[in-house]
Amino acid sequence: MKKELTPPQHLDLYYYMRLNRAVEDTMVKLFRQNKIVGGLYSSLGQEAISVGTAYALEKKDWIAPMIRNIGALLVKGVPPRDIFMQHMAKYDSPTKGKDGTSHFGDLDNLHIVSPISMLGDLIPVMTGVALAGRYLGQEIVAMTWIGDGGSSTGVFHEGLNFAATQKAPFVLILENNLWAYSTPVRKQVPLENLADRAKAYGIESYIVEGNDVVAVYSTAKEAVERARAGEGPILIEAKTFRRLGHAQHDPAEYVPKEMRAYWEARDPIALYEKFLTAEKLLDAKGKREIEEKLDSLLAAEREFAEKSPMPPAELAEEGVYCTGDECHKIRAKWERPISEVTPPKSSVKAVWTVAGFGSGKGSGGANAPIHFGETQAAPPKPARESNNGRAGKATAKPPGKSVLKKTAKAATASSSRKARR
Amino acid sequence: MAKTNGSAGNGHTPSAAQITFLEAIRQAMFEEMERDPTVLLIGEDVGVYGGAFKTSEGLLERFGWERVIDTPISESAIIGAACGMSYLGLRPICEMQFIDFIVCAFNQITNFVAKGHYLWNAPAPMVIRGPSGGGVHGGPFHSANPEMYFVHTPGLKVIYPSTPYDAKGLLKAAVRDNNPVLFFEHKFLYRRIKGEVPAGDYTVPIGKAVVRREGRHLTILSYAAMMHTSLEAADALAKEGIQAEVIDLRTLLPLDEETILHSVKKTNKCLIVHEDTKTGGIAGEIAAILFEKAFDDLDGPLVRVTALDTPVPYAPTLEEHFLPNAKKVFAAAKELARY
Numbered sequence: 001m002k003k004e005l006t007p008p009q010h011l012d013l014y015y016y017m018r019l020n021r022a023v024e025d026t027m028v029k030l031f032r033q034n035k036i037v038g039g040l041y042s043s044l045g046q047e048a049i050s051v052g053t054a055y056a057l058e059k060k061d062w063i064a065p066m067i068r069n070i071g072a073l074l075v076k077g078v079p080p081r082d083i084f085m086q087h088m089a090k091y092d093s094p095t096k097g098k099d100g101t102s103h104f105g106d107l108d109n110l111h112i113v114s115p116i117s118m119l120g121d122l123i124p125v126m127t128g129v130a131l132a133g134r135y136l137g138q139e140i141v142a143m144t145w146i147g148d149g150g151s152s153t154g155v156f157h158e159g160l161n162f163a164a165t166q167k168a169p170f171v172l173i174l175e176n177n178l179w180a181y182s183t184p185v186r187k188q189v190p191l192e193n194l195a196d197r198a199k200a201y202g203i204e205s206y207i208v209e210g211n212d213v214v215a216v217y218s219t220a221k222e223a224v225e226r227a228r229a230g231e232g233p234i235l236i237e238a239k240t241f242r243r244l245g246h247a248q249h250d251p252a253e254y255v256p257k258e259m260r261a262y263w264e265a266r267d268p269i270a271l272y273e274k275f276l277t278a279e280k281l282l283d284a285k286g287k288r289e290i291e292e293k294l295d296s297l298l299a300a301e302r303e304f305a306e307k308s309p310m311p312p313a314e315l316a317e318e319g320v321y322c323t324g325d326e327c328h329k330i331r332a333k334w335e336r337p338i339s340e341v342t343p344p345k346s347s348v349k350a351v352w353t354v355a356g357f358g359s360g361k362g363s364g365g366a367n368a369p370i371h372f373g374e375t376q377a378a379p380p381k382p383a384r385e386s387n388n389g390r391a392g393k394a395t396a397k398p399p400g401k402s403v404l405k406k407t408a409k410a411a412t413a414s415s416s417r418k419a420r421r
Numbered sequence: 422m423a424k425t426n427g428s429a430g431n432g433h434t435p436s437a438a439q440i441t442f443l444e445a446i447r448q449a450m451f452e453e454m455e456r457d458p459t460v461l462l463i464g465e466d467v468g469v470y471g472g473a474f475k476t477s478e479g480l481l482e483r484f485g486w487e488r489v490i491d492t493p494i495s496e497s498a499i500i501g502a503a504c505g506m507s508y509l510g511l512r513p514i515c516e517m518q519f520i521d522f523i524v525c526a527f528n529q530i531t532n533f534v535a536k537g538h539y540l541w542n543a544p545a546p547m548v549i550r551g552p553s554g555g556g557v558h559g560g561p562f563h564s565a566n567p568e569m570y571f572v573h574t575p576g577l578k579v580i581y582p583s584t585p586y587d588a589k590g591l592l593k594a595a596v597r598d599n600n601p602v603l604f605f606e607h608k609f610l611y612r613r614i615k616g617e618v619p620a621g622d623y624t625v626p627i628g629k630a631v632v633r634r635e636g637r638h639l640t641i642l643s644y645a646a647m648m649h650t651s652l653e654a655a656d657a658l659a660k661e662g663i664q665a666e667v668i669d670l671r672t673l674l675p676l677d678e679e680t681i682l683h684s685v686k687k688t689n690k691c692l693i694v695h696e697d698t699k700t701g702g703i704a705g706e707i708a709a710i711l712f713e714k715a716f717d718d719l720d721g722p723l724v725r726v727t728a729l730d731t732p733v734p735y736a737p738t739l740e741e742h743f744l745p746n747a748k749k750v751f752a753a754a755k756e757l758a759r760y
Contacts, residue, residue: 103541118532123501124495126505128504159495320538321538347482
């Protein structure tokens, strides 16, 4: 494990992973007490991914968590009570009981987009967030997560391909936890490494040991900064394992015992504790303090959540439409001169026109432009094989240390074409 | 039926007042993008090519690559990205090259875009527009009227105009609306009709129907291309002494119940004409509303003149049989008037 993080940052990562697990432990108790209205999903054993990736972002950046990314919500600043109340369908929850689980967001302050249950849909949506941020000059990065199963959806392809064509500042975390409900990854994707999918889009990718929070963080940090710098979207495959079933109702008896045992021996929190102890960043006293802090925090948060009422029935009728001028409070925050995107500066000239083609009114006459010089007239020379071909074979089973590899860089990505913006 | 614009696509320079349906749409986008830098256009071939029907011609030249975005053939990506853009305060207009392809993004629209405000207070001010409708021999995949899939989806607004004036004013209203708005453009009307459009900025309110022709014997409700068919039928009916009141719905969601009820309570008879297929069409919904709210006022059956419950067939003979026309409307109205 690397030590680029400062000691307080190391402890932050530890705290958020512990918080992530403690929040979910509390919800298991609530579930068993029948206080959770619907299903309960777990990220047990995957906390390093949610926490490590979200920790690599700046406050202004945007996330869209999936069902197993409670940790990312916590790092972004969502209080545990909100997560409890969402699951308990309480009136004070972010959605006032209209939706459950991690299906909530915050456009104004925390910059969180709510997921929906259909997998992959967040990929084009977060691509749009990334493009809007770039358009407004905000220099933000958009991040979302997808599972091995979700990477089989059509919208995964549409979204990532579009992000790639636009060089959107977008980072996609592919959590390969080996199981999509009861279907093993091999039946989802005939690839050893799901990161290989990046090649199809000509984008950068990384593979990382998902149970190593420092490796996850370092990889995500690098990816986020590269995306922010305009290198285009980046895919990170984090290799991990779904320790529990698809949700609480599923005992996951289809998982081989040996596989489970292998991964249980690689618990991300236990691994990190070992590291922190060896590096003398955490001792028994420090650990106890964190545990006491978590206990009192979660007791208070849980109490608040339990006391919140159920929503009044009539609420079901409200809010389908955004009505009145006051409803839509989102105002574009311009961080660049508006004059750059308005005429005359925004206007582009055609390289050539053809008589009689087009000839609409907007073209200003009989000759419409047909070519804007965005495409090269001749095919580019084949680029040098620089970083092409993956270095070595990726390991299916994660070793003790982190694996960090870059996949082939698209030869044309930065060479001849000017970035669109 | 409507006047034909034979010079369309050949440097047409209409007078300030008389423009085609298509030009009205282009002007609405142009003016909204001019007015508000948060308005963008995103779709397939909308930039360099100016759109498959040239509705966005000249927009790229004026507003540039960042605001006129040519996308891959990925309808879900177009809708999804536009939704994401709206979260940061932009107001994207999405073009579906043919509205038939909107169903490729059905999940994004009905689950993501439509539910956001209700569930987590996230409005998505965006417009999804594209050429729809038959009568131009486009065949089963380029002639659809898929409006009812979306009228059934709470959270969306659905507009289907019939005149250049309404097209321009309603599209502007759609861009300024804080909700996701679907805007259907009947491609049969694109270059076939011309209409007066004022020189200055104006909008037409969403959710308001309009009486196109006053009458007292029966009410004909319609929209889009069938509006003109209904008016043609009303002319023929008038020659036989039947005065039909013709109402253009303009917006299908939310439906203007007030205008519908007001007219039917006056005429006591109602005929609904739409180009969409019969089963599950808006006529059924309107019939239910009339039974609920105007049962005692009805002096005759509710009559529907619609397309057949089949896909849109390709051959002109088949398509003509499939579509409603003025003759069919005339015959049905005459029958209804006898009650």
